[in-house]
Amino acid sequence: MRISQLEGRRVALWGWGREGRAAYAALRARLPAQPLTMFCSAEEAAAADALGDGLLAVETDASAGRLSAFEVVVKSPGISPYRPEALVAAHAGTAFVGGTALWFGERAGEGGVARGVACVTGTKGKSTTTALLAHLLRAGGVRTALAGNIGLPLLEVLDGEAEAWAVELSSYQTGDVAAGGVRPDVAVVTNLFPEHLDWHGSEERYVEDKLALVTRATPRVAVLNAGDPRLAVLGTQLDPATEVRWYGREDGWHLRGDVLHRGDAALFDTRDVPLPGRHNRGNLCAALAAIEALGHDAAVLAPAARGFRPLPHRLQRLGERDGIAWVNDSISTTPHATLAALEVHRERRVALLVGGHDRGLDWSDFAARMRTQAPAVVVTMGRNGPRIHALLAEVAGEGGFDLREAADLAGAVAAAREALADSPRPATGDVIVMSPGAPSFGPYRDYVERGRDFARLGGFDPEAISAIPGLGIAASNHSAAPPAA
Template sequence: MRISQLEGRRVALWGWGREGRAAYHALRGRLPEQALTLFCSADEAASADALGDGLLSVETDASAGRLSAFEVVVKSPGVSPYRPEAMVAARAGTAFIGGTALWFGERAGEGEVARGVACVTGTKGKSTTTALMAHLLRAGGVRTALAGNIGLPLLELLDDDADAWAIELSSYQTGDVAAGGVRPDVAVVTNIFPEHLDWHGSEDRYVEDKLALVTRARPRIVVLNAADPRLATLGAALDPGTEVCWYGRDDGWHLRGDVLHRGDTALFDTRDVPLPGRHNRGNLCAALAAIEALGHDAAALAPAARAFRPLPHRLQVLGERGGTTWVNDSISTTPHATLAALDVYRGRRVALLVGGHDRGLDWSDFASRMRSHAPAAVVSMGRNGPRIHELLAPLAGDGGFVLREAPDLAGAIEQARAALAAGTRPATGDVILLSPGAPSFGPYRDYVERGRDFARLGGFDPDAIAAIPGLGIASSSPD
């Protein structure tokens, strides 16, 4: 859908975060005389009113009746279309789209391929993969945009252009690509694990929505992780006319031990690439496969990965305090991600902080792994902390691991320090690892705010750890 198609229609915006504000400015820039209604919280209404836009009506009651009064509602990604009021309005004829759909609608004609546009999704690894793509392409002098769910709404770059677009999409946004009516050049899916079940309503719907980037958006080339069982099944079921590039298997980009390979050709040892954990270096394979699918010489660009600046809140080493290493993995919002983080620090004495907002994910696999791969201590916290603690209680003690609980992050850090102090310090040093396996909602606005608070509580500067390098459009990587 193009923005011009909204002219003269009954249009509302739903949400006033950064994505909502980007949608407002995009619509107002293209349709200066268009009447708009904004649905937002009471706290946000004052900032919207301060715009002084006489054609913008601000309301705080996004009821089914009010939403049904509009032909099109441009919603922010955090607003689920499966909310009861949205579903009622949709049945009454209201179309719900996101800013991603509007951006794609401006890129090319209906059904055409948006050349140079690569979209990356997946439960984990999508941000690192997207940022790696931008970094490597820029290392080759390609004018590249880094945007999307990674921290810069696409609509903020509506009037800009680039030779390549590295776009991260969450499961909240993947369906919008198809809604935009334009096909991405390349679509990458890193993996699929249950997440965001409160937004999607069920695991099946989450998987369906996540894979909409492939099944409904009809990209020119699909890049899939051969090690993921769901994606292996998906790749086999795709239309024969769909070109699929696999990474993580011997005929494509993959790791053999720590050595990066393209097919049988060995390129270099990846241990000096600043990506903690072998699973993280697998994202390099995804990025290189996508770059190759875009038509660039990925093998020539690959060595530039050594100069990549890791993203914040993703196994981010903050530093040491008293011989203890503090690691911020606040982006971890699934038990699977927490297990991957623990693997990175296997062999060291770790106090793990887990728990947060409870959206009903199953922690039984995590508990099973604790039978043989437990850290020195586990401290549960947050809304689902008691549920995690109850699940782990039968496994703790008797030479296993120390299990403690706390109501919040500050208390969890105190408990982690106490648990480590009670043991004998190993030669390699201790680790306090925040890898909660759950969202931050409630005490924090998002995982970024939670990570910043972890840094502050550990005695580190929150402002020094939070910036995502390279957002926007550039022809070279940031120093």
């Protein structure tokens, strides 16, 4: 759907966060005389009213009846289309689209393909893969945009010019690509684990929505992780119009031990690439496969990965205080991600902080792994903390770890410090790892705010640790324009 197709229709926007504001700005720029209605919270209504737009009606009652009064509702990604009021309105004929769909609608090329656009999704690793993709292309002098779910809404760079687009998409946005009516040039899927079940309603629907990027959007090339069982099956079932390329297997980009390979050709040891954990360096293989699919010489660009600046809140080492290293993995929202964080720090004495918003994810496999792979200390916290604590209490004796609980992050940090102080410090040193395996909703607006609070509690500057490098459009890794606020 193109923005011009909204002209003269009954159009509303739903949500006044950054994505909602970007959608409003894009529609108003292209359709200055178009009446619009904005549905938002009472707290946001004042900011929307302050725009002084006489053609913008601001309402706080996004009921089924009100939504049904519009032909098109442009909704923010965090608003689930499976909410009852949205389902009722959709049944009555209201079309729900997101900013991603509108952006793709403006980018149709030959054969309906958005040339140079590489979209990346997956339960974990999508942000790092997308950022690596942009970093490596820019290292080769390719003018590249880094945008999407990573922190810069696509509609904020609607009129930007780039040779390549590195676009991160969440499961909230992947269906919008197909709705845009334009095929991505390249689509990357890193892996699949249950997540966001409250938004999607079920694990089955989460997988279906996540994979819409390759099943419904029909990209020219799908880059898939050969090590993921679901993707291994999916790769044999895609539309013939989509070429499938694999990473993580021996005929493509893969790791043998720590050495990066393209087929049988060894390139270099990745241990000096600033990506914590071997699983994280697997994202480099995904990025290189995508670069190759875009038509660039990935082998030439690969060594530039050594200059990559890791993203914040993803196994981010903040520094040391009083002989304790602090690691911020606030983006961890699944038990699987927490297990990966433990693997990275298995040589250290770890106090692990887990828990947060309860999405109903199953922690039983995590608890079972704690029988043999537990850190020295586990502190549970947050809404699902008691549920996790009960599971871990059954295996704590066998696993030999100190199990403690706290109501919130501040209490968890204090408990971790106390637990580590109860015994002599090992030669390898102590580390406090916040890898919650759960969302931040409730006490925090998002994982970024949670990560900043963790930094503050550890004695670090919360603002200095949060900048995402390279957002926007740039021809090199030193010229990226800062994104709009």
